[in-house]
Amino acid sequence: MSHSRVPPEARITKLAWAAPCSLVGLVLAALCVPTSSAAPANPIELVYSEHLDEQCSAAEIKAEWVAELHARLPEFRSMWEAMSPAMLGAVKALTGKSIDPSPRRVLLTLCNSPSQAVFGLSVNMRFALHSFTGEPVPLRYKADTVFHEVLHDFVSRQTPIESALLSLHRSESRCVRNHLHLLALQKAVLLSLGESQALAQVVSIDSQLPSGCYKRAWALVNESDTGYKQYVAELAGGG
Numbered sequence: 495m496s497h498s499r500v501p502p503e504a505r506i507t508k509l510a511w512a513a514p515c516s517l518v519g520l521v522l523a524a525l526c527v528p529t530s531s532a533a534p535a536n537p538i539e540l541v542y543s544e545h546l547d548e549q550c551s552a553a554e555i556k557a558e559w560v561a562e563l564h565a566r567l568p569e570f571r572s573m574w575e576a577m578s579p580a581m582l583g584a585v586k587a588l589t590g591k592s593i594d595p596s597p598r599r600v601l602l603t604l605c606n607s608p609s610q611a612v613f614g615l616s617v618n619m620r621f622a623l624h625s626f627t628g629e630p631v632p633l634r635y636k637a638d639t640v641f642h643e644v645l646h647d648f649v650s651r652q653t654p655i656e657s658a659l660l661s662l663h664r665s666e667s668r669c670v671r672n673h674l675h676l677l678a679l680q681k682a683v684l685l686s687l688g689e690s691q692a693l694a695q696v697v698s699i700d701s702q703l704p705s706g707c708y709k710r711a712w713a714l715v716n717e718s719d720t721g722y723k724q725y726v727a728e729l730a731g732g733g
Contacts, residue, residue: 537596538574538578538598538599538600538644540567540570540574540600542603543601547603550605550607555605558625559620562623562625563604563619566622566633569633570637581641582596585645587686588682589726589729589730591730593644593648597614597644597647599615600615600643601616602616602617603617603618603619604618604620610643615640617640622635622636634692634695635699649675649729650672652729653729657728659675660674667710669705670711670714673708673711675725677711678723678725678726680693681716682722682726
């Protein structure tokens with residue numbers, strides 16, 4: 495999803511699942527969308543299909559949203575293809591482990607559903623569109639959201655079952671606990687690549703989402719200047 499004003503994306507409920515079964519169907523169907531004959535330059539492809547979005551039963555998807563997304567897709571894909579190899583490489587450098595198997599594709603959607611990594615991977619693009627909101631979030635933030643969702647499976651597999659750090663936060667919500675190692679790794683990756691401004695943008699917009707989960711998780715990760723490194727060290731140690 496940096497600023498004195500709450501961005502539009504922060505005004506939606508992060509878990510506003512209008513039709514979870516429809517989302518499952520959309521993500522599963524996306525696996526069958528044919529790719530171009532040439533292998534994509536990036537192993538993780540960003541996929542958008544109007545046909546799949548027509549199947550969501552939540553809210554109307556306006557033609558102008560679809561048109562703008564199609565118009566901006568080349569820019570968004572180029573951005574992702576330029577930044578993601580270094581980000582995935584940084585995960586390996588920081589933890590000694592590759593995101594393997596890496597997901598083949600991420601479904602972009604205009605349906606009224608949140609970005610998620612439960613039923614495949616999907617990223618909601620509504621709030622990056624000028625045709626949807628007068629204050630769209632930057633495309634770079636959405637690229638970082640793709641990376642966030644890509645990290646979920648890796649982090650869940652590599653977080654120690656008996657994590658000493660998570661044991662310190664037993665009273666926190668499941669959402670907060672599930673994001674501590676992930677946000678710490680995301681922070682470490684961005685800092686290692688000299689992307690401090692992108693990190694500040696992610697923290698700011700994430701922290702304004704209405705559930706408060708990300709705000710609390712970022713606060714814990716950022717309690718000290720080096721605290722995030724302890725979470726990364728646990729991921730490097732394995733589960």
